Amino acid sequence: MSTPASLASGPEGPHALRPLLDTVLHALSEGALLRQGPLPAGGPDAVAARMRAAVGDVLPDQGEPNALHTVVRALAETAADPADPLCTAHLHCPPLALATAADLAVSALNPSLDSWDQAPGASELEALVTGALAREVFDPGTGGRGGIAARQVPTALITTGGTESNQVALLLAREARGAGVRLVHGANAHHSLPRAAWLLGLAEPVVVPAPAGALDPAALDEALTALPGPHLVAATAGTTDAGMIDPLPEIAAVCAAHGARLHVDAAYGGGLLFSDRYRDLLAGLDAADSVTLDLHKLGWQPVAAGLLAVRDAADLAVLHHRADYLNAGDDTEAGLPDLLGRSLHTSRRPDALKIAVTLKTLGRSGLGRLVEQVCDGAREFAALVHEHPGFELHDRPTLSTVLFRPAHAADDDVAAVRRTLLTDGRAVLGRARADGRLWLKVTLLNPRTRPDDLAALLTLVEGNTPR
Ligand SMILES: *Cc1c(COP(=O)(O)O)cnc(C)c1O
Numbered sequence: 051m052s053t054p055a056s057l058a059s060g061p062e063g064p065h066a067l068r069p070l071l072d073t074v075l076h077a078l079s080e081g082a083l084l085r086q087g088p089l090p091a092g093g094p095d096a097v098a099a100r101m102r103a104a105v106g107d108v109l110p111d112q113g114e115p116n117a118l119h120t121v122v123r124a125l126a127e128t129a130a131d132p133a134d135p136l137c138t139a140h141l142h143c144p145p146l147a148l149a150t151a152a153d154l155a156v157s158a159l160n161p162s163l164d165s166w167d168q169a170p171g172a173s174e175l176e177a178l179v180t181g182a183l184a185r186e187v188f189d190p191g192t193g194g195r196g197g198i199a200a201r202q203v204p205t206a207l208i209t210t211g212g213t214e215s216n217q218v219a220l221l222l223a224r225e226a227r228g229a230g231v232r233l234v235h236g237a238n239a240h241h242s243l244p245r246a247a248w249l250l251g252l253a254e255p256v257v258v259p260a261p262a263g264a265l266d267p268a269a270l271d272e273a274l275t276a277l278p279g280p281h282l283v284a285a286t287a288g289t290t291d292a293g294m295i296d297p298l299p300e301i302a303a304v305c306a307a308h309g310a311r312l313h314v315d316a317a318y319g320g321g322l323l324f325s326d327r328y329r330d331l332l333a334g335l336d337a338a339d340s341v342t343l344d345l346h347k348l349g350w351q352p353v354a355a356g357l358l359a360v361r362d363a364a365d366l367a368v369l370h371h372r373a374d375y376l377n378a379g380d381d382t383e384a385g386l387p388d389l390l391g392r393s394l395h396t397s398r399r400p401d402a403l404k405i406a407v408t409l410k411t412l413g414r415s416g417l418g419r420l421v422e423q424v425c426d427g428a429r430e431f432a433a434l435v436h437e438h439p440g441f442e443l444h445d446r447p448t449l450s451t452v453l454f455r456p457a458h459a460a461d462d463d464v465a466a467v468r469r470t471l472l473t474d475g476r477a478v479l480g481r482a483r484a485d486g487r488l489w490l491k492v493t494l495l496n497p498r499t500r501p502d503d504l505a506a507l508l509t510l511v512e513g514n515t516p517r
Contacts, residue, residue, distance in 0.1 A: 054113060058158040067158065070118060077119045081126020088137035090128045091475035097128050130478055135496055135503035136510070139480035141290065141318055141344075143495040145352040152407040153352055156400055163398040165376040166387045172400040173389055179402040180206035182409070183343065184359040186323050188336045202362040206343075207392055208401050209356035212317030213242040215342035218358050218394065219313040220246045220282065222340060225368040227280035227311060232256060234273055235284040236265035236296065240315055243284050263292050263445075263484060267300035274308040281310035287332055288319025291482035291491070292444070293428075293451030295319055298334030306337075314338040317356075319449055321348020325418035328425055331448065339365070345405055347495065348421055348450075355401050366391060423497035424450040431492060431504040440512050444489055453482055453489035456515045461488040467515045477510050 056066035090097045104124035114120075131137055133144035161169035163176060184204035209215045220243070223231050233247045233255035244255045256277060258269050265285055274281055283305050285296040298314065305312040314335055320343035322328040323335075335341060338361065345355035360366060369391040372379070376396075377388040390396075409417070428447040435443040435454045444453035455464050464481070468490060471477040480491030490511065492504075 054115065059160065063158055071154075073119050074122050077122035078126045081123040081129070082131065084123075084127040085129065085131070085475070087475045088134035088478050089130045089472065089475040091473075093473040100124070101128055133496060133498070135499040136477040136507055138492045138494060138496070138499070138507070139478045141347045141493055141495065143347055143350050144498075145346075146350045146408060148411055149351045149404040149408045152404040156403050161400050163389050163392065163400055164396045165389055169389070169400060172403065173387055175406055176208060176392070176400060176402040179406050179409070180208060180357065180359075183357055183405075187320075187341050187343070187359045188361050190323070190329075190336070202364070204359060204361050205363040205366065206357045206359040207366070208405075209358055209393075210354040211346065211356035212240065212315065212342050212344045213245075213356075214394075215317070215344070215356050215358035216240065216242045216284070216313075216315055217246040217249060219284075219340040219342065220250055220252065221394075222360065222365050222368065223282040223311050223313065224250055224252065226365060227282065231280045231282050231311075232277060233282050233284060234258060234270070234277070234310070236260040236270075236286065238263055238265060238289045238291070238294065238296075239284055239286050240290055240317065243315065263289065263294045265296040265301060267297055267304050270301060271304045271307075274304065274310060279309065281305075281308060282313060283310045284313045284315060285338075286319075287314050287316035287322075287335060288449050290318065291451075292453055292484060293318060293447060293449035293493070295331055295448055298332070298337070300334075302334050302337035312338045313340045313342070315342045317342050317344035318347050320344065321417070321421050322425075322449070324414050325421040325425075327418075327422055336361075345408075348424070349405070349408070349417070350420060350495075351401075351404055351408065355405055369394070420497045424494045424499075427494045427497075427499050427501075427504070428452050428492070430501050431494065431507075434501070434504055434508060438508060441508065444484055450494040452492045452494075453484055454492070455487070455489050456511065459515055459517075463516045464488045464490060467511055470514050471510060477507060479507075479511070 052066040052069050057063060058067055101124055104120055132142045161172035163169045163173060166173055184206040188204035207218060220233065232253055235243050235255055236258050238260040247255050256273055258265060258273050285298060285301045287295045302312055316335060319332060322332050341359045343357040343359060345351045346353045349355060371390045373390060377390050382388045428450040432443055432447050432452050435441045440457055441454050442457045465488060468479050468481055471479060480493060482489050482491045
């Protein structure tokens with residue numbers, strides 16, 4: 051039995067949830083049928099009108115018992131569905147059903163990771179997951195490739211995503227090197243890095259030009275030579291625009307020569323760690339002081355599933371924080387784990403659960419296979435573009451991003467075809483600037499996408515480019 055005020059946890063929780071889940075699953079199916087495509091048709095005004103009509107009064111005087119069905123169906127009907135092969139603009143992955151189901155358990159139990167007495171087992175699960183993933187980054191057991199000193203223990207924090215991970219990385223650098231630390235990053239770096247410098251009150255970052263899309267070690271060396279330290283260099287393993295990987299071993303050597311701290315933003319590329327075939331592209335990652343990972347990209351988790359891995363757990367000591375009601379000193383001394391230093395948040399969901407279930411169910415090989423499927427798919431798409439006389443390919447893909455454009459089209463036409471397909475709800479393509487021109491961007495994160503889907507995508511673009 052389920053009433054509107056039934057609770058999700060407790061002995062009756064599962065009984066209350068079961069019929070509601072049935073309702074949700076029906077509403078998801080109905081909504082997808084009504085949408086019929088990767089995106090709702092009609093553009094922002096039409097979609098907003100549909101949502102407004104479905105929801106009506108959000109806060110009526112008397113409740114409406116069907117609201118769960120109505121609102122979930124409306125959300126599904128007006129969603130961008132990353133599981134549709136033609137929804138391929140962003141680093142917006144179709145989540146695994148497995149991870150989504152695990153996440154439901156988190157919503158039901160509602161552990162909160164700000165104190166041990168709200169999350170006794172969840173806090174240990176988080177410690178296990180973060181330890182395992184940090185070792186995967188810094189100490190992958192490949193015969194001494196890792197440069198970890200004996201007293202350094204790698205660990206990781208779970209974050210809401212790459213943006214927060216980059217912020218915390220800058221905070222740790224500021225605490226380790228002082229408020230005068232200067233962020234130095236390539237022009238290809240994610241916008242969240244300069245924004246974090248602004249947020250933390252650091253000096254204006256130094257931007258090293260990256261005309262070829264990756265950070266050039268010689269240009270970095272020049273920038274570090276010209277500017278007094280201390281420096282924090284941020285490199286990227288998997289740029290958001292083109293999926294390129296900065297030359298990490300060379301960048302690490304330049305940083306070592308200048309005594310600069312190194313952060314690698316591997317929000318996109320970090321997933322390659324799971325693949326035997328692609329892992330070598332991340333050589334040098336283990337030389338970083340901190341690494342951003344984002345398992346809601348190449349990890350197929352529902353948002354949020356970010357991590358910040360650090361080579362030395364001692365770096366995190368600066369995050370220690372005391373609030374008597376959560377981690378009183380005598381409680382900590384008596385053995386209650388102190389969780390406040392694991393995050394800048396207070397109440398916090400255990401995103402570690404869905405990650406743990408995924409890692410353990412699929413294993414390294416299962417996740418590696420998904421990574422390989424999308425990277426291989428990008429190579430197939432690039433080959434299709436290359437062979438097609440009507441299209442120009444920007445470059446062979448490194449990860450799973452392909453930039454392409456209709457041959458001889460003006461930038462305005464490239465922008466127009468993307469908006470037409472978006473507005474009609476037929477395909478969701480991204481856009482990126484490279485070599486001074488505008489390109490269409492396909493970011494493959496769907497392991498189910500087949501070559502036929504990619505051929506259909508090209509046909510759609512061809513048929514809708516203004517001429
Ligand atoms: C996606 C991305 C981010 C931001 O991650 P969020 O999870 O969206 O906050 C940061 N850096 C890179 C390289 C990214 O691709």
